[in-house]
Amino acid sequence: AECPLGSGALAGTTYPLDRFYTAQELGFAAPCGNSIDGVSDRDFCIELTSAMATCMMHLSRLSEEIILWCSWEFKFIELDDAFTTGSSIMPQKKNPDVTELIRGKTGRVYGDLNTLLVMMKGIPLAYDKDMQEDKEAVFDAVDTLELCLKTITPMLATMTPLPANMRRAAAKGFINATDCADYLTKKGMPFRDAYKCTGTMVGA
Known part of the structure; x- marks a missing residue:
């Protein structure tokens, strides 16, 4: 340094x-x-916040997967009650609050990064008072990422996988169709023909 x-x-x-x-x-x-x-220069602020925005992106994508897996349509996992709330109107519903909040807070960290980029784009090459705004954006991004990591870690550690539901889902939708096409190709059939043949069988 x-x-x-x-x-x-x-x-x-x-x-x-x-x-x-x-x-x-x-x-x-x-x-x-x-x-x-x-x-x-405030590259160090921008680079740090960019890294945190990238971390939040991955947390958001993971959160979206978990939200889907918790839904009745999938039901691959069940979250501990400590990380969910009930619906205000539907007694049977269990809302994955933590994951939804992480998904929402990702946009907040993106905003912090954009704040820094917009702040720096039009100022001359010297110290300018505009730069005092860097601290609020950086500290907010740090606090937000830290909060999300501290929350999602125990949530992942306590969630319950439901393998029976996963197996049932895996058995649907002809998941082995690609293997069938590959098998026919290995036996000498051109892949395009094997693909079409397998698709015809699946659609029958």
Whole structure:
């Protein structure tokens, strides 16, 4: 890491500072080589928030899978009651609140990343007061991701798989049709013909 101390507002200072000494005392490897970069750059904020937005994207996609798997149409898993609530009108319904909230909060972290990008796009190469807005976006993204991780971890650890329902679903829809087409191909039939033949049998 490089130390920005001594960069001033833009182009350093006329004072005879030993920037290598102060950088070493503060635990940095060296002073930053470019004073403009030292004070006007916020790439580290953007890169961190981008990484957090990517993490939230994966959590959101996993949450969507879990929401589907919990539905009556699938019923592949059952979530612990601690991570669900009942419906306000349907007594039999169990709402997967945690996963729905994570899915929604993903857009919030995307918004934090967009805040930083829009903030930086039009300011000149120096320190500008606009940059004070970076902290709110970064801290919000950190807090949101941390909250989601702390919540989804015990939810995953306590959910109950329902393998009998999974097996029943796997037995439907001719899941082995591709294997059948591959078998015919291995026996010498062109794959296009094997594909058509298998599709005809499945549709019969």
